[in-house]
Amino acid sequence: xxxxxxxxxxxxxxxxxxxxxxxxxxxxxxxxxxxxxxxxxxxxxxxxxxxxxxxxxxxxxxxxxxxxxxxxxxxxxxxxxxxxxxxxxxxxxxxxxxxxxxxxxxxxxxxxxxxxxxxxxxxxxxxxxxxxxxxxxxxxxxxxxxxxxxxxxxxxxxxxxxxxxxxxxxxxxxxxxxxxxxxxxxxxxxxxxxxxxxxxxxxxxxxxxxxxxxxxxxxxxxxxxxxxxxxxxxxxxxxxxxxxxxxxxxxxxxxxxxxxxxxxxxxxxxxxxxxxxxxxxxxxxxxxxxxxxxxxxxxxxxxxxxxxxxxxxxxxxxxxxxxxxxxxxxxxxxxxxxxxxxxxxxxxxxxxxxxxxxxxxxxxxxxxxxxxxxxxxxxxxxxxxxxxxxxxxxxxxxxxxxxxxxxxxxxxxxxxxxxxxxxxxxxxxxxxxxxxxxxxxxxxxxxxxxxxxxxxxxxxxxxxxxxxxxxxxxxxxxxxxxxxxxxxxxxxxxxxxxxxxxxxxxxxxxxxxxxxxxxxxxxxxxxxxxxxxxxxxxxxxxxxxxxxxxxxxxxxxxxxxxxxxxxxxxxxxxxxxxxxxxxxxxxxxxxxxxxxxxxxxxxxxxxxxxxxxxxxxxxxxxxxxxxxxxxxxxxxxxxxxxxxxxxxxxxxxxxxxxxxxxxxxxxxxxxxxxxxxxxxxxxxxxxxxxxxxxxxxxxxxxxxxxxxxxxxxxxxxxxxxxxxxxxxxxxxxxxxxxxxx
RNA sequence: GCGCGAUUAGCUCAGUUGGUAGAGCAACUCAUUUACACUGAGAAGGUCGGGAGUUCAAAUCUCUCAUCGCGCACCA
Numbered sequence: 001x002x003x004x005x006x007x008x009x010x011x012x013x014x015x016x017x018x019x020x021x022x023x024x025x026x027x028x029x030x031x032x033x034x035x036x037x038x039x040x041x042x043x044x045x046x047x048x049x050x051x052x053x054x055x056x057x058x059x060x061x062x063x064x065x066x067x068x069x070x071x072x073x074x075x076x077x078x079x080x081x082x083x084x085x086x087x088x089x090x091x092x093x094x095x096x097x098x099x100x101x102x103x104x105x106x107x108x109x110x111x112x113x114x115x116x117x118x119x120x121x122x123x124x125x126x127x128x129x130x131x132x133x134x135x136x137x138x139x140x141x142x143x144x145x146x147x148x149x150x151x152x153x154x155x156x157x158x159x160x161x162x163x164x165x166x167x168x169x170x171x172x173x174x175x176x177x178x179x180x181x182x183x184x185x186x187x188x189x190x191x192x193x194x195x196x197x198x199x200x201x202x203x204x205x206x207x208x209x210x211x212x213x214x215x216x217x218x219x220x221x222x223x224x225x226x227x228x229x230x231x232x233x234x235x236x237x238x239x240x241x242x243x244x245x246x247x248x249x250x251x252x253x254x255x256x257x258x259x260x261x262x263x264x265x266x267x268x269x270x271x272x273x274x275x276x277x278x279x280x281x282x283x284x285x286x287x288x289x290x291x292x293x294x295x296x297x298x299x300x301x302x303x304x305x306x307x308x309x310x311x312x313x314x315x316x317x318x319x320x321x322x323x324x325x326x327x328x329x330x331x332x333x334x335x336x337x338x339x340x341x342x343x344x345x346x347x348x349x350x351x352x353x354x355x356x357x358x359x360x361x362x363x364x365x366x367x368x369x370x371x372x373x374x375x376x377x378x379x380x381x382x383x384x385x386x387x388x389x390x391x392x393x394x395x396x397x398x399x400x401x402x403x404x405x406x407x408x409x410x411x412x413x414x415x416x417x418x419x420x421x422x423x424x425x426x427x428x429x430x431x432x433x434x435x436x437x438x439x440x441x442x443x444x445x446x447x448x449x450x451x452x453x454x455x456x457x458x459x460x461x462x463x464x465x466x467x468x469x470x471x472x473x474x475x476x477x478x479x480x481x482x483x484x485x486x487x488x489x490x491x492x493x494x495x496x497x498x499x500x501x502x503x504x505x506x507x508x509x510x511x512x513x514x515x516x517x518x519x520x521x522x523x524x525x526x527x528x529x530x531x532x533x534x535x536x537x538x539x540x541x542x543x544x545x546x547x548x549x550x551x552x553x554x555x556x557x558x559x560x561x562x563x564x565x566x567x568x569x570x571x572x573x574x575x576x577x578x579x580x581x582x583x584x585x586x587x588x589x590x591x592x593x594x595x596x597x598x599x600x601x602x603x604x605x606x607x608x609x610x611x612x613x614x615x616x617x618x619x620x621x622x623x624x625x626x627x628x629x630x631x632x633x634x635x636x637x638x639x640x641x642x643x644x645x646x647x648x649x650x651x652x653x654x655x656x657x658x659x660x661x662x663x664x665x666x667x668x669x670x671x672x673x674x675x676x677x678x679x680x681x682x683x684x685x686x687x688x689x690x691x692x693x694x695x696x697x698x699x700x701x702x703x704x705x706x707x708x709x710x711x712x713x714x715x716x717x718x719x720x721x722x723x724x725x726x727x728x729x730x731x732x733x734x735x736x737x738x739x740x741x
Numbered sequence: 742g743c744g745c746g747a748u749u750a751g752c753u754c755a756g757u758u759g760g761u762a763g764a765g766c767a768a769c770u771c772a773u774u775u776a777c778a779c780u781g782a783g784a785a786g787g788u789c790g791g792g793a794g795u796u797c798a799a800a801u802c803u804c805u806c807a808u809c810g811c812g813c814a815c816c817a
Contacts, residue, residue, distance in 0.1 A: 008779075200816085207817075221817050235817090271817085279817045288816090347816045412745060419744070419813065519812095554752080556810080588754045588765080592746085594810090596753060600766055607779040618776030657757085665755075665764070677781075684776085 002725040005620060009613035011577025011606070015717045019140050021724070027735055029147045030085045038735040039083055046077035047085045047509035048542075049477050050139075050146060051517045051525070052154060054093035055131040056100050059138045061551040061559065061585070062518060064569040065595065067142040068582040069548055070516050072660050074145055075713035077513075079738040085509055086145060087480045089152035090132045094436035094469040095189055095197075095354045101127050101435075117434050124435045128155075138570065143578045143716045145734065152480045154472040155437065158487075162479035163472050164440040164452045166536055171441075171450045173375040175393065175535075176367060176429075180300075182283070182290040183364045183428050184350070187308040188357025191432040192366055194468060195425065196523050198359055200348040209276060209341035210333050212260060213253040217246055219340055221275030223347055224285075225333070226325035229258045229312060230303035233281040235292055238266035240277055256332045257316035265296050284363050300363055308360045322360070367430040367439060367465070369393070371531075379498030380538035387498070387538070396534040397421050397527060406530065408545045409658060410592040413522060420523050429468045436466030474528035477515070477541040481506040500537060512542045519547040519592055546658055549594035551585070556596060572602050579715035580605035586714065587664045608668060609718050612711070615676050616722050619700045622687055626697040628705070637699040640679060644670070644703055648710060649741050655713075664714050671707055679703065706739040 026032040033039035048070060053063055070086065078084040101124045102112055112120050132153070139146065152159065170176040183192040205223040212220075218234055236243040246264040253260050262280075269292065270279055283293035284302040293300070303312040310317040310325045316332070317325045333339040350359035371394045379387050383403040385396070398421050400406050401414055408414045430439060442449040442460040449455040454462065472479070483493045486504045493506040500507045511533070517525065526545055533541035553559055559566040572581045583605035589595045633641065647670050654663035683696045690696075712719040712733050723733035 005776090008777090200814095205816090209817095223817075271815090274815095275817050277817095281817095286817090345816090350816095410746095416745070416812065423813070590755085593754090594747095598753080598766090601753075603779085604766065610779045611777065614777035614779090616776085621776070654757090659757080662755075662757085669764070676777085680776075681781090 002620075004725055005613070005617040009610050009718060011579065011609065011717065012574060014721045015141070015143070015573075015578055018717050018720050018724070019143065022145065022720075022732070022734065023148070025732060027732065028086070028145045029149050030083045033078075033735065034083070039078075039081060041083075043081055043083040045085070045509055045513070046074070046082040047512040048074060048087075048514050048516065049480055049512060050086065050088045050144075051515075051521075052089040052091035052152075052473065052476065053135050054096055055090050055128040055135065055153075056093055056096050057131060058134055059569060061567055061569050061597065063138075064142055064581060065548055065551055065585045065589075066516060066518065067139060067144045068585045069546070069660060071142070071144045071582075071716070072586065072713040073514060073516065073658075075716060075734065076655050076738065078145070078734065079709065079712065079736060081737060083508070085147055085150075087150045087152065088136075088139060088144075088146035088148065089154070089476070089480060090128075090135055091473055092128060092153065092155035092436060092469060094431060094466060095191065095193070095433055096469075097124060097128060098433050098435040099189060099355055112434075120434055128153075141570065141573050141578060143582070145716070150480065154469070154476070159472055159475070159479050160437060161452065161485065162475045162483055163437045163467065165484045166471075166475055166532065167440050167467075168450055168452065169536065170369065175370050175373055175375060177370060178365060178367050180363050180365050181368070181428075182285070182287050182361045183366055184352070184359045185306065185362040185364065186352035186355055186357040187306065187360050189352055189355040189433070190306065192364060192428055192430065193352050193354070193359070194428050194470075197353045198350050199353050200350055202346050203349045205345055205347045207275065207341075207343050207345045208330065208333070208339060209343075210339045212255040212262065212280075212338075214336070214338065216251055216253050216262065218243060218264065218278045219276045220278050220280040221341075222280060223345070224322075224326065225329040226310065226317070226322050227282045227285045227303065228280050228329070229256055229260070229310075229314060229317065230282045230284050230301045231255075231260055231262060231280040232283060232293065232298045232301055233263045233265050233296065235265050235267045235270050235279045235281050236277060237270040237272045238268060240266075240270075240272045243278060256329050257314045258312065263298070265292075265298075267292050267295065285361050287361055290361075290363070302363055304360060304362065306362065308358070366428050367441075367463075369427040369429055371397075371424050371426055377538065379494075381499075382534060382538060382540070385538075393531055393535060394421060394424060397424075397530050400530045400534055400540050405540045406543065406545060408522075408526075409547065410590070413519060413545075413547055413592065417522060417527065420527065427468075429471050430463075430465040431468055432464075433466055436469060437472055439463040439465050439467060470524050470528050473525055474532040475536075477512050477529055477533060478506055478510055478537060481509055483537070494537075498538065500539065510537070511540050514544045514546055515542040516546040516548065518550065520550065522547060544658075547592050549589065549592055551595045551597055554596055554598045556594070567597065567599065572599070576602050576606040577609060577717065579609050579717050583608065583664060583668070583714060586660050587668070589661050591658065608672065609715065611672055611676060612715075612718055612722070615671070615680060616704060616708075616726075618680060618684075619704045620726065622684075623697040623701045626694070626701055628698060628702055631698055631702070632694050633698060634695040637695045640699055641702060644674075644706070645741055648706065648739060651710060652738070652741065660714075667707070667711055667714065671711070675703055675707065708733060709736050709739050712736075 034041050074084055074086045184198050186193050207221050207223050208225050209219055209221045247266045250263040253262055281289045281292055283290050283298055283300050285304055305311040308322050310320045372392050374390045374392050377385055377387055377389045377391055383405055384399040385391055401417055441463040442455055444460045482505045486493045493501055493504045495501050529541040533539055580602050584602040651663045651666050683700055686693050686696045708719045720733050
């Protein structure tokens with residue numbers, strides 16, 4: 001027996017060495033597994049991409065959960081002999097990262113515009129690289145068996161190729177267009193954000209009821225009087241008898257120092273019950289008003305600028321912040337006796353998810369992806385569509401889940417997904433920030449060029465905007481597998497007819513087996529991957545989506561720096577070992593449910609690791625020289641084995657059905673309370689009476705070995721360490737076969 | 742407004758097709774220097790949120806109410 005077992009288990013000492021051994025062995029790479037004969041060449045593939053963490057800092061417990069669950073899936077698949085690939089990577093997270101670097105610069109007293117675009121980007125790149133190397137270290141500390149040889153970044157050269165190819169194809173299919181539209185403008189981040197990047201918070205507001213002027217016949221109500229200088233119409237419900245006589249008339253009014261031309265229109269979307277039943281239409285500063293104006297061909301009148309200040313050629317208001325302008329207008333209304341009512345209501349305030357800035361709807365020239373426009377599908381392996389079908393992106397997104405080509409776990413999220421797709425509007429993909437994939441469009445006078453490279457000749461100017469970070473993440477399942485061009489093979493990943501070359505990496509591993517991520521990014525990411533993959537490859541990106549919950553503190557609150565209730569996974573790994581951290585994040589956690597975690601739980605699994613260690617020591621002491629080559633088991637001992645195998649069958653079925661929380665708990669329970677407490681105690685007595693009881697020895701050794709294997713996906717470090725200490729050869733438990741039933 | 746989830750032991754949660762309520766942690770009693778005190782044995786603790794229904798049988802299925810949490814929409 002190895003002397004190591006005479007001492008208590010020391011995770012910190014062990015884990016680094018073990019991970020190094022794994023890396024040196026190279027068996028996280030499926031190619032190497034085939035080369036070394038631990039995996040058949042024609043074995044069933046199992047592939048998964050790591051949801052790329054943002055390069056904005058260090059990993060938190062949510063990441064740790066993701067890494068633990070995925071590593072369990074991956075190690076289980078690998079031990080079943082599958083051709084197993086887990087691709088790691090990081091996300092440039094455009095706005096978030098840029099904001100972070102700007103903050104750092106601010107502390108140094110530097111402004112980004114003083115640096116200039118190029119210098120600034122260098123700085124961000126440097127930050128991203130540092131951040132990435134920290135993240136890589138943390139992924140390793142968790143024991144994740146990712147294939148480092150395939151490490152990707154959403155903003156590296158190959159992903160840029162993918163992004164530009166995708167953009168170009170969408171543009172040529174007429175799915176990407178550039179248009180003036182009211183978008184969510186974040187004055188703090190100085191950029192647009194997509195609908196999904198906007199948070200709504202309830203707040204108290206005042207609803208003002210007033211008339212523009214004494215001679216205007218209709219009163220309107222608003223919470224934002226300052227925008228009313230941009231009004232071009234008043235809309236009422238077509239059936240509203242109070243206002244019927246005014247519909248179609250236009251009034252010239254003097255309002256707060258501005259001359260307005262207000263047309264009375266009727267629109268079915270107006271609720272006659274709310275306020276006065278009449279709405280002042282401000283096309284430039286409200287999404288819904290824009291839609292109404294669009295239907296009625298009303299002009300656009302912008303009165304607020306990018307800095308959320310008034311700008312309209314009005315002495316009273318110009319240069320004022322919107323909040324100040326509101327007071328000025330309210331005072332003006334009072335003064336002119338036009339204000340009829342002030343009442344408190346609760347409404348929602350919109351803020352930008354990444355910066356917290358209050359959203360100001362503004363008309364902007366932006367790039368959009370049209371989700372409702374039809375195009376001809378070039379190639380399809382999808383159930384509901386074939387090549388040549390005329391479809392929309394929305395239809396593709398819907399059918400991928402409806403047709404059950406994609407299963408979402410837990411099931412209830414399919415409904416949520418559905419609901420989201422139904423309400424989906426065109427996706428605004430341009431961002432006015434510097435960090436990210438610059439839009440692959442070049443302009444020269446009236447000419448426009450969309451392509452992979454800048455056009456030849458002078459005078460071309462590239463669009464200064466960058467793409468929404470989710471555009472590149474949407475390609476992740478296949479941009480990490482060589483699409484559009486397989487460098488290793490030196491040819492495109494798609495054949496002439498648009499189908500995937502079956503010999504390419506893409507052909508082998510795509511669609512990926514499973515996508516595991518947090519339920520909070522189902523729309524941002526999961527839906528966008530489905531869009532991109534069905535459109536560009538005619539394939540779903542993955543067959544199953546497993547959504548894990550959010551990690552919370554014991555009170556159920558989100559962990560955050562400001563609340564100081566966060567548990568740092570790195571501290572926990574340091575204190576209790578990665579195996580214990582993994583177990584604590586898995587057990588008691590079904591898909592889709594939030595995880596309440598306290599340090600006690602992690603400590604409990606450290607005890608378990610020690611229990612395994614000590615039980616192993618006992619078994620090794622008593623079974624010196626015993627082998628499992630020829631089993632000579634007594635009937636009673638055979639029955640013990642049979643009972644264990646029954647549990648194992650149950651556990652395996654849990655694993656197959658993604659019930660890791662049950663499998664882990666059952667393994668824990670069997671090891672501790674059946675194997676250690678009962679079986680070892682019984683056999684201990686027997687061996688004291690008869691030290692040559694082969695059946696007893698073989699039973700112990702067999703049960704230990706099979707349990708180590710089945711525990712390996714959960715607690716890879718300690719099981720590998722034990723394996724290394726009891727085997728003289730250079731075999732690893734990570735590529736042993738999952739115990740046969 | 743629409744939808745989703747949760748409600749089971751003091752705490753965190755399991756409970757797979759309905760068949761006598763289960764685990765971890767904490768607390769309690771006792772034992773023990775043992776492969777392991779990062780231990781063992783034992784006891785205690787629940788009218789499964791309330792109510793109604795279906796059934797021979799309901800934590801589980803249906804309806805309803807309540808509380809908490811979440812998503813989406815509206816937001817004049």
